[in-house]
Every structure is written in C-alpha cells, then in structure tokens.
Amino acid sequence: MWIERLDASHALDYRALMLEAYDLHPQAFTSSVRERAGMPLSWWESRLTGKLDVVFGAFAEGRLAGIVGLAFEPREKARHKATLFGMYVSGQVRQRGLGYALVQAALDEAQSHQGLRLIQLTVTAGNAAAFNLYQRCGFIQYGLEPLAVRVGEDYFDKIHMWREI
Numbered sequence: 763m764w765i766e767r768l769d770a771s772h773a774l775d776y777r778a779l780m781l782e783a784y785d786l787h788p789q790a791f792t793s794s795v796r797e798r799a800g801m802p803l804s805w806w807e808s809r810l811t812g813k814l815d816v817v818f819g820a821f822a823e824g825r826l827a828g829i830v831g832l833a834f835e836p837r838e839k840a841r842h843k844a845t846l847f848g849m850y851v852s853g854q855v856r857q858r859g860l861g862y863a864l865v866q867a868a869l870d871e872a873q874s875h876q877g878l879r880l881i882q883l884t885v886t887a888g889n890a891a892a893f894n895l896y897q898r899c900g901f902i903q904y905g906l907e908p909l910a911v912r913v914g915e916d917y918f919d920k921i922h923m924w925r926e927i
C-alpha cells in the first residue's frame with residue numbers, strides 16, 4: 763500500500779472511486795451520485811490540479827482504493843483553516859489502515875502550510891467507522907448540525923469536528 767498526491771492523470775480513477783462512494787454511501791456525503799456523474803472530466807481534473815484543493819490517493823493491490831481531500835480557504839481571514847473532504851476507502855480494502863494513512867497524509871500536508879492552524883470536517887451522525895477514525899487521528903467534536911442532509915425521505919444530522927495543527 764502506498765499514498766501519493768493525485769494529479770490530472772488520475773482523474774478517471776478518482777471520478778470512478780468518488781462515484782462508487784456516493785452510490786454506495788449516500789448518507790455519508792452531501793454530494794449525490796446523480797449530481798456528480800454529470801460533471802465533465804475537466805471538473806474532476808480541476809479538483810486534482812486546483813490551487814485550493816489537494817487530494818491524496820491510497821493505492822492497494824496496484825490500484826487506487828482510497829481517497830481524501832484537503833481544501834484551503836482563499837479569503838484572508840479564513841486562511842488559517844482547511845477542510846477535510848471526500849474521505850473514502852473501497853469496501854474490499856477497509857480496516858487495513860488505509861483510512862488512517864490518508865488522514866495522516868492530509869495532516870502532514872496541513873503542517874507544511876505556513877499559518878494553517880486547524881482542520882475542520884463533518885461526519886454524518888451514526889457513521890461509527892468514520893467518527894472513530896477521525897477521533898483516533900485527534901479530531902474533536904465541536905457541534906452537531908441538525909437535519910444536515912436529506913437522502914430520500916430521511917434526514918441526517920452532521921457532527922462537526924476539528925483538530926488543531
């Protein structure tokens with residue numbers, strides 16, 4: 763298993779893995795598979811090459827099997843904050859440490875950005891695997907957003923977490 767920063771050459775695999783994530787775990791993500799499946803490849807490329815996003819991939823058995831993103835803030839007064847987004851590890855390779863390694867890569871990246879003080883993220887209430895992973899990586903809950911996402915007829919709360927850098 764290895765972790766590397768993704769670039770435009772990974773756009774097709776990144777797209778496929780994110781669509782798998784949105785399809786199999788609709789409650790875990792705010793974006794829907796229908797919304798994202800309609801985006802052109804250039805949109806996925808721009809996520810991997812944009813100045814304000816960094817995306818890491820975990821490779822297992824020679825293929826992209828996990829992903830996480832870190833989004834930086836353009837506004838001067840918010841540049842001390844970053845947001846962790848798009849965390850996903852494919853079902854066949856879970857509970858082997860890929861998720862942990864991806865979060866560590868994001869933390870290392872954050873540490874290399876001068877002036878960055880904290881990382882925020884949200885996780886759907888009841889998602890024990892993700893909540894435990896973030897807690898294990900030092901994130902602390904600071905809030906609960908009621909009715910944050912609607913999936914079909916059901917509403918789900920989102921836990922807000924943060925970690926100091």
Ligand SMILES: CC(C)(COP(=O)(O)OP(=O)(O)OC[C@H]1O[C@@H](n2cnc3c(N)ncnc32)[C@H](O)[C@@H]1OP(=O)(O)O)[C@@H](O)C(=O)NCCC(=O)NCCS
Binds near residue numbers: 787858886894
């Ligand atoms: C959450 C997710 C990324 C974890 O990835 P993973 O590679 O299986 O995680 P790891 O093997 O690195 O586990 C790291 C820690 O996470 C926690 N964890 C992982 N899977 C867990 C599970 N099924 N139940 C409880 N805790 C779990 C544990 O604290 C674990 O540490 P430990 O092994 O010392 O107990 C993965 O389950 C996933 O992609 N889920 C679906 C999408 C999702 O929920 N994304 C998060 C959106 S916020």
